[in-house]
Amino acid sequence: MNKQKRIEILTRLRENNPNPTTELEFDSSFELLIAVMLSAQATDVGVNKATRKLFPVANTPEQMLELGVDGVKDYIKTIGLFNAKAENVIKTAKILVDKHDGEVPEDRxxxxxxPGVGRKTANVVLNTAFGWPTIAVDTHIFRVSNRTKFAPGKTVRAVEDKLEKVIPSEFKVDAHHWFILHGRYTCIARKPRCGSCIIEDLCEYKDKTSDD
Known part of the structure; x- marks a missing residue:
């Protein structure tokens, strides 16, 4: 895919959604960090359901530590891998209190x-909480990047590196949100909704569907 096409794709996505953000619900960088940690192999809808009850009780590292592992489990047991996630939430809260004065560090x-924070989670936090032009590649972004041929790659990191290279700086802060939402609602895994896609004419996917 050439540069002109990529810029047109990004321009259309921006016109369609000028101020995109995550669908996870949060009111602070700590809430965002915890929500993203919980979202691994879970839906944003499922995470939001749990955090709507968890965050009013514990939305700081100190409060989370008071809740303890079992307390956290009670609030997140509807989410996949909740046992391991509860352990990581508490370990993370302790490190934030002990090493970072209870604040989420703006540092990759x-x-x-x-614990429980990988490159993708760090990218989301740096982008959404601190406005860094990072690109967090999840399954949706990986699929959209490869399917459209916008930034093909065999691994998540390869796609991330390619996106970093080909996305102009003016689009970088918002790009991963556009791609996630596009993959979640239009360029879906089983049968993309090409008929209702605003970038269909620019997409280089060979097996486009005719309906929406």
């Missing part, structure tokens, strides 16, 4: 050192 290495 420090974020990735937290």
């Amino acid at each position: 290495a420090a974020l990735e050192a937290l």
